[in-house]
Amino acid sequence: MEKVRNYTLKIWRQPNAQSKGEFKTYEVKNISTGSSFLEMLDILNEEISEAGEDPVHFDHDCREGICGMCSLFINGRPHGPEEEITVCQLHMRTFPNNTTITIEPWRAKAFPVIKDLIVDRSAFDRIIQSGGFVSVNTGSVPDGNAIPIPKQNADLAMDAAACIGCGACVAACKNASAMLFVSAKVSQLALLPQGQVERKKRALAMVDQMDKEGFGSCTNTGACEAECPKGIDLSNIARMNREYFTASLTS
């Protein structure tokens, strides 16, 4: 395998939310196969900056796959072609030498583009603010095993809580639906004792806010599950549906 590779990049450039935006083509040369996708963009941006132009703006933070900031739609798929990883964990060895890579921002009415590849995901924050928390006093840290939780529920809650809120589910869904995200947040609390007091209120409020933000609805295509970097599965959406219908009928 060659140690360095060359690529043609087709990158979405959009100066601000109001402007129309367009693809621009860039060439990058001598990219190490060991560098991450974001490092490759860093190298490109060095070159653009040295030429005195505006570098490509993209979201990133921890670069170890746990913060959920990176959000690139690469070659037609969120977070690129690999399974269960974010863009920062994607390495250039995945992409064959001398190929073209297309990079777009997440596309959704609820995720407007701020600049270039950066989108405004505060719709997710507002959904969390509407009910994704425990506001009753649960006391100080309890003694170990003082609150009995079945192992299975603890595991399911932990699986749901693995959601990093990156928005790949919305980006992948043909309806730009946020149901995988919302269902993970509803599930992680519905499965644990601390979440019971506000369980019904939470399901109603979060679904309500999700609809207000202009996300589409679910047609069970499973694209979100396939693209989720944290492996959140569709059973969470079924649980959210149960929580919502039960809450509607009994609260």
Place this chain on the structure above:
Amino acid sequence: MGWFIKIFGSSLGKKLLMSLTGLFLISFLTVHLIGNLSVFSQDGGLAFNAYAKFMSTNPLISTVSYLLYASIILHVIVAIVLTSANKSARPVKYKQLNAKDNSSWESRSMALLGILVLAFILLHLKDFWWQYKFGGSYQFSEDANGNRDIYALVIQQFSTTFGLASYLIGLLALFFHLKHGFQSAFQTLGINHNKYTPAIKNIGLAYSIIVPLCFASMPVYVYFFK
């Protein structure tokens, strides 16, 4: 009453309507298929004509048929509302999209498949239901038992290549629509569990193959053997 309106105003409530009406239409398909199989009884259509008379005169069947019409209309209306909302949730499309890597074609094409199935239903209603119930251009004769001979109309419709081809296309669309819709309806209801979801998926796949195939056997049988 406010809570009731709120449910069906929400995205999840509309999905619930799609699921419930869809499952009712699936159950109807089973009944419709079992009755129609009488077309194969080798008695010159006596059993089929008796079945058609029963279906159009039995009060219980008549009552359920209104529920059926309502379900079809509701399924279509809610589908239009949801699809247009889903379309507007992504005003700027992706320039490059690899959806085939993360989802099945039929799951992404339910609206198109639904339009094809609806067109097929309308054609089917025009061919038989309209003629039988409201007396279209077709003149029914009477069979040996004094029932109107709709069997003869079946033979006439399916003897033409258009009759055969249009029904096969419609049933192919129905296969794809059911392949995704059957298991999807249970997921929407919140029925998803490691114990029985694999069974629901397998039964759904079997149902989506067997039922359209049995329906298709009727025009094929008439076209080639009658």
